[in-house]
Every structure is written in C-alpha cells, then in structure tokens.
Amino acid sequence: MIRFTNVSKTFGTKENVVKAVQDVSLEVKKGEIFGVIGFSGAGKSTLLRLVNLLERPTSGEIIVNDKRIDALSQKELRQLRSRIGMIFQSFNLFSSRTVYGNIAYPLKLAGWSKAKLDQRVKEMLRFVGLEDKATKYPESLSGGQKQRVGIARALATSPDILICDEATSALDPETTEEILQLLLKVNKEYNITIMLITHEMHVIKRVCNRVAVMEDGRVIEEGQVFNVFTKPQNETTKNFIRSVQNDQLSSHLLEKLQESKRGKLYRIIYKEGVSNQPILSKISKKYQVDFNILYGNISELQERLFGSLIVEFIGEEVEVSKVIKELEKIVELKEVHYAS
C-alpha cells in the first residue's frame, strides 16, 4: 500500500545540510495501523509528508497504491492526494467556516453535487459524533471536537489511507483515548490504512499493529508492536517502552528490602499464554519458598497478555534455586539488584 525503498530527504544548502530522512525502507500494508515513533527532530513529520508528496524525496522510491508517486503528473498527483486523508496536531481547520463547511470543503473542491455532498457531510458528522455541532465554528469547540472535525474532513472523500501527524499530542489523556478509539473505528469500519507518527509510546501500544522507531532520520527498529515491546533491541526503543511501563521499584523500597535481607528479587516476565495460570501459588506449594509480590503490571497488547512482576523469593538457598530452575521453563527471569 505504501512502500519506501532507500528513501532520503535532505534540506538546506551544500554548506548546511540537514539529513531529515536517511535511507529509509519500510512497508505499510493494506488495512493496518502503522506507527512511527521517535523523539523531536527524528524525521517523523518529513517521512509522513513524503507519503502525499508534501515533501519530495531527495533519493529513493515511494510507491503508494501501486504507483511510484514522484513520477506522477499534476493531475495524477491530485487524484492520489484525494485517496490520502491527513490530520494534524493543530487540527488545521478553517476558522471562518462552520463544522459543516469544513467537512464539505474537500467535497466542494472535488465537484460533488449539493445533494450528494449534504448526505456525505451528515454521514461524516454522525460517524464522528458531532451531529449537533454542524453550525458551530471551530473556536467554540474543544480540542477533541476539533480533531473529530479534522477526521471527518479527512475521510469525506472516502480515502484509502489516513495519515496522522501527532494527532493526539495536543489533547489531554481522556480526549486522546477518545480520538484513538475513533481511529480504531475508522480502521475497522471503513478499512482505511492508517500511518501515524507520535512521540508517545502509549499511542503505539493502544492502536498500532506495527511500529518503526526513528532516530536521526533512520529507522532503527521495526516490527509487530508485541514483538518490539517484548524484545526491544535498541536503547531508544527500550526508553520509549519504559515510559509506558513504569515498572522500576523506588530506590527507597530497594534499600528497605536490602536491609531486611529476607530473600532475592526477581523480575518475572510473562511469555505469551502463561499469564493467567496460577504459577506462583503452584510452585509455592511444591517448595519451601514464599513469594512477596512487590510490583505487577500485566496488560493486554494486541489481544495478548504482556507484562512483568517483581517478586521477592523468600526461603532457603537450595529451595530458591529449585524454584528458579522450574520457573525458567515457563517464564523469563531476571534478577533485580538492590543497588541502583
């Protein structure tokens, strides 16, 4: 659906070159929600803007809907752009037009008849839950409502692809969740392929099927969200994941546990399919070892359970070693050290 092959984009002059995107190859498949995450300046916006040729690549090839886009004529490019909806962090609504007028705008440009246009705008208003706001102007709407209008406008011409430039970054957590749910609905009900960029890992975790991590213009890691979360390869990726897991014990608690000298600490990382089994209580009955659960974070990711526990193992060293051997057969185990 969207394929980048060795794509680079540089800005600036010979003396002052900015390599915004460097040798990126990736594919966004039809029907998926693909996320690109990276810190500010990583090149995400530039990458996204290459999809609809708001930026032209310096080198490499970009295929969208089976067509090499930089070779398109102006007319073909206009047609292609009508197949790609775009939403923005700052909404980019026309302040002088009503909600209805904003959504109708791309349909007017495309020459829709008044009756067909009216029907489509009303359908879009219903889809995003803003039927009662048709005559309002953007200034009277909340951030979440403005983004709903942005989504309705982007979808009005029935595109195949929706590209989202930090669409939830200006919103509070609750409104972010509402907009993410709406994006899931867009993907499911209209079967629209979504490519989004964000600097927030919880956005990736909540809606994406696959993710690419960008740094200094390059894709440094890419894969199924579940795999990237459970086996991150790169330090930057690990940092992003930590930002949503928040699974470190405080140094104060570590000190207290060290003082008590009761046992050893382990992080138990659940593998797929074992999280709902009473592993610890079964093992505790079999061996003379007690478990003190200090932290637990098991959540759902792409319909699979994922997460970890931090557990203090209390018992004789011989028994604890037996427990470790047995546990290692079913979960991943990492010792947590007291000194931080």
Ligand SMILES: Nc1ncnc2c1ncn2[C@@H]1O[C@H](COP(=O)(O)OP(=O)(O)OP(=O)(O)O)[C@@H](O)[C@H]1O
């Ligand atoms: N039109 C431009 N002219 C010159 N440099 C640019 C231009 N657009 C982007 N850049 C530079 O390219 C690099 C990548 O920018 P880009 O906006 O793609 O990153 P980003 O990951 O989206 O960051 P942010 O989230 O802060 O927008 C940055 O160094 C930026 O300053």
